[in-house]
Amino acid sequence: MNKPTFAPEVAPSPNGEIVIKADNVSVFYGDFLAVRDVCLEIPKHKIVAFIGPSGCGKSTMLRCFNRMNELIPGTKVEGKITFYETDLYGSDVDAISVRRKIGMVFQKPNPFPKSIYNNIAYGAWVNHYQGDMDELVERSLRRAFLWDEVKDILYQSGLDLSGGQQQRLCIARAIAIEPEILLMDEPCSALDPISTKNIEDLMQELKQRYTIIIVTHNMQQAARISDLTAFFNVETNDKGDKTGYLVEYAATKSIFETPQQQATLDYVSGRFS
Amino acid sequence: MTLEYYSNNQSNIEFDPASLKKNLSSFRTLFGLFMSGVAGLFTFMAIVPLFIILSYLLSKGISSLRLQVFSELPPPPLVEGGGFGNAIIGTVLMVGIGALISVPIGVMAAIYLSEFSEGKLADWIRFATNVLSGVPSIIIGVFAYIAVVLTTRTYSAWAGGFALAILMLPIIVRTTDEALKLVPQEVRQASIGVGANNYQTVLQVVLPAAIPAIITGVTLAVARAAGETAPLLFTALFTQFWPNWGNKLVEPTASLAVLVYNFAIVPFQNQQELAWAAAFILVVLVLLTSIISRIATQARTY
Ligand SMILES: Nc1ncnc2c1ncn2[C@@H]1O[C@H](COP(=O)(O)OP(=O)(O)OP(=O)(O)O)[C@@H](O)[C@H]1O
Ligand SMILES: [Mg+2]
Numbered sequence: 001m002n003k004p005t006f007a008p009e010v011a012p013s014p015n016g017e018i019v020i021k022a023d024n025v026s027v028f029y030g031d032f033l034a035v036r037d038v039c040l041e042i043p044k045h046k047i048v049a050f051i052g053p054s055g056c057g058k059s060t061m062l063r064c065f066n067r068m069n070e071l072i073p074g075t076k077v078e079g080k081i082t083f084y085e086t087d088l089y090g091s092d093v094d095a096i097s098v099r100r101k102i103g104m105v106f107q108k109p110n111p112f113p114k115s116i117y118n119n120i121a122y123g124a125w126v127n128h129y130q131g132d133m134d135e136l137v138e139r140s141l142r143r144a145f146l147w148d149e150v151k152d153i154l155y156q157s158g159l160d161l162s163g164g165q166q167q168r169l170c171i172a173r174a175i176a177i178e179p180e181i182l183l184m185d186e187p188c189s190a191l192d193p194i195s196t197k198n199i200e201d202l203m204q205e206l207k208q209r210y211t212i213i214i215v216t217h218n219m220q221q222a223a224r225i226s227d228l229t230a231f232f233n234v235e236t237n238d239k240g241d242k243t244g245y246l247v248e249y250a251a252t253k254s255i256f257e258t259p260q261q262q263a264t265l266d267y268v269s270g271r272f273s
Numbered sequence: 274m275t276l277e278y279y280s281n282n283q284s285n286i287e288f289d290p291a292s293l294k295k296n297l298s299s300f301r302t303l304f305g306l307f308m309s310g311v312a313g314l315f316t317f318m319a320i321v322p323l324f325i326i327l328s329y330l331l332s333k334g335i336s337s338l339r340l341q342v343f344s345e346l347p348p349p350p351l352v353e354g355g356g357f358g359n360a361i362i363g364t365v366l367m368v369g370i371g372a373l374i375s376v377p378i379g380v381m382a383a384i385y386l387s388e389f390s391e392g393k394l395a396d397w398i399r400f401a402t403n404v405l406s407g408v409p410s411i412i413i414g415v416f417a418y419i420a421v422v423l424t425t426r427t428y429s430a431w432a433g434g435f436a437l438a439i440l441m442l443p444i445i446v447r448t449t450d451e452a453l454k455l456v457p458q459e460v461r462q463a464s465i466g467v468g469a470n471n472y473q474t475v476l477q478v479v480l481p482a483a484i485p486a487i488i489t490g491v492t493l494a495v496a497r498a499a500g501e502t503a504p505l506l507f508t509a510l511f512t513q514f515w516p517n518w519g520n521k522l523v524e525p526t527a528s529l530a531v532l533v534y535n536f537a538i539v540p541f542q543n544q545q546e547l548a549w550a551a552a553f554i555l556v557v558l559v560l561l562t563s564i565i566s567r568i569a570t571q572a573r574t575y
Contacts (some may be wrong), residue, residue, distance in 0.1 A: 071465060073391065100468030110459040113482040122477065123467030170463070176466055 016043040019181060019211050020065060025079035027060050027069065033253060034060050035244040038079075040230055042181075046181040048211045049222035049252065052232030052267070057244030058215040060182050061232070065213065066102040068094040071153065083180075100127055103179035106171035109159030111173070116141075116150050119158040119169055123177040136176060144172035145202055164195025175210065182206065184214040188221065191195045200225050219268060222252065229255040282409040294348040309326070330556060334549035342550055347513050347532065350541040357551050359515050363430065364555070366516075367509060367528060368499050370434025371441050376491055378438075379445030387453035388475050399450070404445035414504035422508055430522035433509030440501060441494035448490025452483035475476050485570035496559040502530040511535060529555045 020042040027035045035057030042048050050058040060069070069075040081088045089097055112119050120137045129136065137154070141147040146168040150161070158169050167187060174182055184203075188196040203212055203225055216222050224230055230249040234242045239272065248255060248264045259265045296302060341356045348355025382402075386395050418434035422428055456479050464474040480487075510525040511532065517524060529551050536548035 066466070068462065068466065071462065096468050099466055102468040104462075106459055106466075108459055109459065110463045111462060112463065112478050114478075122464075122469075126467065126469040126473050126477075141473055173463075173467060264365065 016046070018042065018115060019044045019084065019179050020213075021082045022061075022064075023079075023082070025061070025064060025081060027057065027075065028074075028078070029072065029074040032073040032241060033243050035044060035232070038246045039205070040249050042211060043228070044211055045081060045207055047207055047214060047225055049229045050213065050215045050232060051217070051219065051222050051229060052235060052244070052247075054217075055242055055244070056232040056234045058232055059185050060244070062104075062185055062215055062263040065181070065183055066099045066104055068099070068104060070095060087202035100177055101179055102181045102183060103116040103174035103177065104169050104266060105167070105174050105187045107180065107182040108190055109163055109170055111161070111166050111169050113157065113159060115155045116158050116161070116169060117154040120176045123173055127177055129177075140172040140176035141169075143175055143206070144168045145198060145205075146172055162195075163200060164191045164198065167195065168202065169189060171199070171206075175206065179210065181211045181213065184212065186215050186217060189217065196221070219256075219270075222263060223256050226252045228252060231259075231261075231267060233263050233267070287423040302312065303331075327553075327556060330549060330553040334546065334551075334553040337546040337550045338553065339541075342441060342547070342554070345534070346515065347527070348543060349546065350539065350544060353543060355543070355547065357527070357532050357547060357554075359528065360529045360532040360551060361554065361558075362516060363433075363437055363509065363527040364499055364529045364558070366522065367433040367437055367505070367526065368495055370431065371437030371498050372491065372495060374434065374438035375441040375445055375494065379442050379494075380449050380487065383446050383449030383453060384475055384480070386450050388471070388479065399447075402443040402446045405439075409503075410440055410501050411503035411507075414507035418507035419524050425523070427523055428508060428510040428525040429514070430524075430526040433505045433526060433528070436504035436508045437498040437501065441498050442503060444497060445490055448493065449483070449487050452486030452490065453479060455486065456482045483501050488566050488570050495562055499559055499562075500530055500555060502534045505531050506534070529558075554561065 003230060020253065022038050022040050025034060025035070025038045026122070050062065052058055063069045064077055064081060065083075065088070069077065077089060080217045083098070083101070086093060112122060114122065116221065117137055117256070120140050121133050124133065124136055128158060136232060138151075141150060142252060146165060150169075153160075158166065161169060167190070171182075188199055203214070206212060214222075214226065229252040231247045232244050233247045234244050236242050248261045249259070254260075255264060256268050259268060280476050288310040339356075341354060343356060343361065344358050345354065345356035346359055347357055382398070386398055390398070414436055415435070417432055417439065421432040425432070460478060460482065461474055464478045465471075469477070505528050509528060509531070512525045512527050516526060533548045533552050533555070536551070539545065545567065
């Protein structure tokens with residue numbers, strides 16, 4: 001395997017502002033404990049990568065941050081997740097407002113069956129956006145580096161675009177509502193290398209304004225784009241249930257070069273069983 | 274690493290170029306050809322009845338198929354001419370009433386089933402709609418007779434529309450339910466993900482994605498209802514006259530299906546020929562509905 005190239009060095013910014021803090025978070029699907037005891041802090045305007053073997057709960061953790069897990073019946077979140085100072089799961093917190101602040105891009109591009117224009121405008125519309133809609137659509141598409149490709153076909157269906165364009169449309173849709181955080185669950189796994197590169201470049205741009213948490217199976221990608229990396233692993237208990245947990249969370253450089261845990265070293269060097 | 278694996282193994286593989294040639298006499302090829310032939314034949318047999326019925330109706334009804342059939346009233350026995358304009362109006366009216374009642378209720382019910390209910394209750398409702406769609410239409414007619422005709426003490430287009438609505442309801446619920454289930458879960462999540470609530474998600478995203486399939490379902494239901502005779506015999510009856518709009522449809526109302534039924538069994542040739550013509554028009558109406566819905570639903574969804 002090639003030696004990964006590294007993003008510019010950053011410390012887990014002890015003095016930087018913390019946007020999200022997970023404190024002893026465990027997630028259950030019914031009785032099944034999917035992830036346990038996760039503690040981590042996400043600093044503002046950084047890209048944080050979640051890596052780890054399949055089934056270790058990366059997507060599960062990610063969905064906790066915008067309460068998307070609530071759409072799955074029987075899901076239970078224990079522990080505390082704070083967004084700035086607010087307890088995300090507090091009884092007075094509205095899940096819809098949370099999702100408005102913490103946007104999500106999914107693994108499979110999933111544009112609405114609407115025109116490109118309305119794909120963007122929909123989010124603004126449900127959030128009672130008062131400003132100039134044309135301007136918002138253009139600005140969001142520009143930020144997603146999609147404007148030049150679609151400016152003449154704004155009223156065609158979003159489903160007519162290529163997979164890579166659809167994914168950038170989904171990113172444009174997510175940033176149109178000006179969230180604080182973008183959650184991305186393997187956003188490039190359905191895309192070709194060129195679309196992937198486009199989206200990686202895009203993320204570097206977006207980092208100026210948004211905090212990004214990305215789940216990826218591509219270790220080079222994590223190394224290339226992220227500032228911090230969290231490595232999750234699974235362990236099997238005596239009853240055969242698999243539970244994910246956070247092994248190590250540090251600056252990407254140190255996760256890939258000087259990991260503190262043997263499991264991390266094994267995983268990032270491809271010696272994982 | 275992977276490359277090595279392949280090159281190590283290459284020496285073991287004996288490649289025979291002849292193995293790629295088509296072998297026309299092999300059992301697999303012959304069996305494939307045979308099955309394609311059988312499937313093609315059966316497909317042909319499935320569409321043949323439509324063309325036989327259409328041409329048969331046309332050949333029988335053509336003699337009385339004049340423009341006046343749209344503008345004139347059913348004639349008495351042995352009188353030449355006449356038409357069934359009132360029956361066309363009646364059919365369109367009653368199917369329209371049926372659709373106006375059953376489409377909103379059916380679509381809403383399906384939305385509830387697929388989007389908001391879970392488990393046992395939904396299963397029971399689905400089961401009940403299936404049972405309803407199996408109830409013979411004559412029984413639905415009797416029910417509408419008791420429920421509407423007896424209580425209002427008169428036959429009416431409303432009663433006919435009501436009976437047709439009950440007939441259409443399960444078809445609409447079922448097709449809409451299926452259509453909604455085909456909309457991928459990710460799209461709902463995407464909508465929730467930009468801060469929409471459930472109701473916005475369903476109305477703005479899920480429903481539009483399912484519209485083509487829903488319209489197909491409505492068309493099916495309309496086609497089915499337009500041809501039903503039994504429920505109308507008990508509820509709308511028939512009339513030789515134009516609708517009197519002053520009565521607000523509370524009066525016996527003619528329909529194509531009942532006209533065909535009435536005129537096909539009488540011994541008078543002029544009326545029999547009109548019955549053929551009416552049958553032809555009925556089938557054409559249904560065909561037109563299907564074609565229009567096809568054109569209307571070409572937008573791309575999932
Ligand atoms: N909707 C669900 N209902 C029940 N169990 C679930 C559900 N989603 C995930 N799980 C379980 O939770 C555990 C973690 O799943 P999750 O999808 O978070 O893993 P992941 O790390 O994202 O894996 P992958 O890399 O394959 O996407 C798995 O054991 C999985 O079977
Ligand atoms: Mg996942």
